[in-house]
Amino acid sequence: MSKLSTRDLIINVPGRPDGFALNLSVEPxxxxxxLGPNGAGKTTLLHTLAGLLPARSGQVVLNDTDxxxxxxxxxxxxxxxVFQERQDSFPATVMETALIGRHPWLSPWESERGEDxxxxxxxxxxxDVDHLSGRLLNTLSGGERQRVAIATLMTQNxxxxxxxxxxxxxxxxxxxxxxxxxxxxxxxGKTVFxxxxxxxxxxxxxxxxxxxxxxxxxxxxxAGVMLEPSALEQLYNQKLITVEADGAxxxxxxxxxxxx
Amino acid sequence: MIRSLLILGILAFFAxxxxxxxxxxxxxxxxxxxxxxxEGSALNRTLLMDLRLPRTLAAFATxxxxxxxxxxxxxxxxxxxxxxxxxxxxxGAAVGALLAMLSGMGALLISGSAFAGAMLATLLVFxxxxxTGSWTPSRLLLTGVVVAAGWGAVITLxxxxxxxxxxxxxxxxxxGDVSYARSPWPALTVLVLAVVLIMPLARNLNVxxxxxxxxxxxxxxxxxxxWMIYLLASLLTATAVTTAGSIGFVGLIVPHMLxxxxxxxQRIILPASALAGGALLVLADxxxxxxxxxxxxxxxxxxALLGVPTFLYLxxxxx
Numbered sequence: 001m002s003k004l005s006t007r008d009l010i011i012n013v014p015g016r017p018d019g020f021a022l023n024l025s026v027e028p029x030x031x032x033x034x035l036g037p038n039g040a041g042k043t044t045l046l047h048t049l050a051g052l053l054p055a056r057s058g059q060v061v062l063n064d065t066d067x068x069x070x071x072x073x074x075x076x077x078x079x080x081x082v083f084q085e086r087q088d089s090f091p092a093t094v095m096e097t098a099l100i101g102r103h104p105w106l107s108p109w110e111s112e113r114g115e116d117x118x119x120x121x122x123x124x125x126x127x128d129v130d131h132l133s134g135r136l137l138n139t140l141s142g143g144e145r146q147r148v149a150i151a152t153l154m155t156q157n158x159x160x161x162x163x164x165x166x167x168x169x170x171x172x173x174x175x176x177x178x179x180x181x182x183x184x185x186x187x188x189g190k191t192v193f194x195x196x197x198x199x200x201x202x203x204x205x206x207x208x209x210x211x212x213x214x215x216x217x218x219x220x221x222x223a224g225v226m227l228e229p230s231a232l233e234q235l236y237n238q239k240l241i242t243v244e245a246d247g248a249x250x251x252x253x254x255x256x257x258x259x260x
Numbered sequence: 261m262i263r264s265l266l267i268l269g270i271l272a273f274f275a276x277x278x279x280x281x282x283x284x285x286x287x288x289x290x291x292x293x294x295x296x297x298x299e300g301s302a303l304n305r306t307l308l309m310d311l312r313l314p315r316t317l318a319a320f321a322t323x324x325x326x327x328x329x330x331x332x333x334x335x336x337x338x339x340x341x342x343x344x345x346x347x348x349x350x351x352g353a354a355v356g357a358l359l360a361m362l363s364g365m366g367a368l369l370i371s372g373s374a375f376a377g378a379m380l381a382t383l384l385v386f387x388x389x390x391x392t393g394s395w396t397p398s399r400l401l402l403t404g405v406v407v408a409a410g411w412g413a414v415i416t417l418x419x420x421x422x423x424x425x426x427x428x429x430x431x432x433x434x435x436g437d438v439s440y441a442r443s444p445w446p447a448l449t450v451l452v453l454a455v456v457l458i459m460p461l462a463r464n465l466n467v468x469x470x471x472x473x474x475x476x477x478x479x480x481x482x483x484x485x486x487w488m489i490y491l492l493a494s495l496l497t498a499t500a501v502t503t504a505g506s507i508g509f510v511g512l513i514v515p516h517m518l519x520x521x522x523x524x525x526q527r528i529i530l531p532a533s534a535l536a537g538g539a540l541l542v543l544a545d546x547x548x549x550x551x552x553x554x555x556x557x558x559x560x561x562x563x564a565l566l567g568v569p570t571f572l573y574l575x576x577x578x579x
Contacts, residue, residue: 047473050477051476052473052476052477071479071481072476072479072480072481073479073480073481074479075479076477076478076479077479080477080478081477083473083474083477086470086471086474087338087470087471087474088470089338089339089340089469089471090338090340090469090519090524091519091523091524092469092470092523092524093523096523096524096525097470100466100467100470100478101478103463103464103466103467103478103479103480104478104479106463108460108461108463108464109460111527156478
């Protein structure tokens with residue numbers, strides 16, 4: 001199983017002071033949730049961890065080697081990323097989209113074989129989009145496209161899963177389904193590292209939490225320790241009420257202004 | 261997948277056969293067969309082997325080159341409406357060719373000068389678009405469009421100061437004309453080599469069509485791949501323009517229509533473009549030779565007359 005860590009990493013958010021250097025060690029079977037307000041650098045962090053953006057300083061280390069020294073293809077076999085925004089300039093079907101996840105595993109002259117097809121079908125089924133496999137992507141709803149993107153990562157099947165707000169556009173049932181799927185994958189030895197805006201999803205499914213502040217400060221640790229109401233109120237500049245339910249502490253924003 | 265390529269191959273073969281049989285003198289299929297086997301009259305042999313075959317093959321190669329270059333440009337710019345000339349390459353080639361014509365050079369120098377002009381245009385656009393900032397498709401596209409407008413002005417200027425007896429030749433060149441082709445072999449060789457070379461990269465192109473970040477996340481070395489596509493597409497277009505002048509719409513229409521029918525897998529689209537583009541230009545050239553025979557029309561006029569309504573129809577019909 002591949003292991004991801006950072007050494008004195010400062011991500012490059014334009015026009016921001018360096019802030020606090022990240023020394024993360026993300027282990028298999030852990031589910032990390034990155035929380036922070038808009039513009040705190042969550043997406044920048046994810047892209048830096050995937051080697052798609054240069055860091056301002058410090059290193060991202062994948063299996064004891066600096067990420068920058070590794071070939072993109074080798075990285076893609078160990079680490080995959082679900083983007084928050086996707087381009088589809090050309091029409092493509094759901095099945096074709098899931099199958100591009102096999103790209104790093106195939107040599108130039110190889111075509112997708114039965115087993116690749118089977119992996120893609122499994123992934124589409126796991127995300128409840130198997131019935132759409134022949135449909136064109138641009139005819140789907142936002143939530144369906146989000147699930148196809150996660151299915152593509154599942155088809156890629158790397159050890160380390162990075163996901164940028166994977167519950168965006170999803171209805172409540174599919175939010176839960178996706179979070180359960182990610183927890184199951186972590187249970188099977190994968191590493192899951194995701195950005196979230198929903199504190200309660202983080203509270204119930206994440207084993208570790210990284211808080212990212214707009215000024216570049218950061219702190220991280222086990223979810224139970226990190227999800228302190230006072231820290232979160234400061235993070236979002238928002239008063240919170242805490243509620244105990246289903247064995248987890250849940251957070252509800254305090255409403256200001258008159259009630260309806 | 262293989263079947264659609266096979267069907268296109270058979271279509272291309274029949275297009276070539278038709279082009280060989282039709283012309284100022286129509287040759288029945290039986291005579292055609294005899295001539296190919298080395299029998300038949302000497303007149304027929306000269307007509308077929310020395311005139312029609314080279315011209316037909318040149319038309320096929322040019323059409324194939326333009327269609328493949330168009331398909332590549334569309335992936336590079338992530339824009340299904342890009343064509344091989346979108347970055348102003350044909351303008352550079354035209355200025356090169358017209359300069360050679362203006363100074364009264366021979367056909368070989370005209371070709372060489374057109375090729376040099378095309379490559380100069382390529383480097384110019386790439387150099388400017390690259391500049392100091394990042395190289396985004398929209399930046400490349402805008403640079404290409406503006407530089408193309410510049411070439412257009414230079415062409416108009418050259419036509420304005422050209423003595424009138426030289427004008428028809430220049431206009432034919434600008435409209436695209438296969439009768440300029442001297443030998444089909446360089447263009448055919450480039451076409452075959454390019455398709456063989458690009459096929460192992462075709463799946464990379466599929467991933468690149470999803471955007472550079474997604475492609476990088478799936479293990480594609482994006483920058484070198486984009487460079488390669490750009491240079492290859494430019495080389496293909498330059499070869500086509502040098503062979504037969506600037507023929508419009510083949511590079512835009514052929515890949516676009518194929519995508520509508522066959523989907524967007526470059527492993528099929530690229531070889532299919534070579535076959536369908538070749539077949540289309542062979543048919544268009546046959547039409548250009550026969551419609552008002554013995555006079556000939558520039559083939560670029562035919563492709564544009566066929567291409568514009570077809571394209572508008574497709575655009576209107578698509579979602």
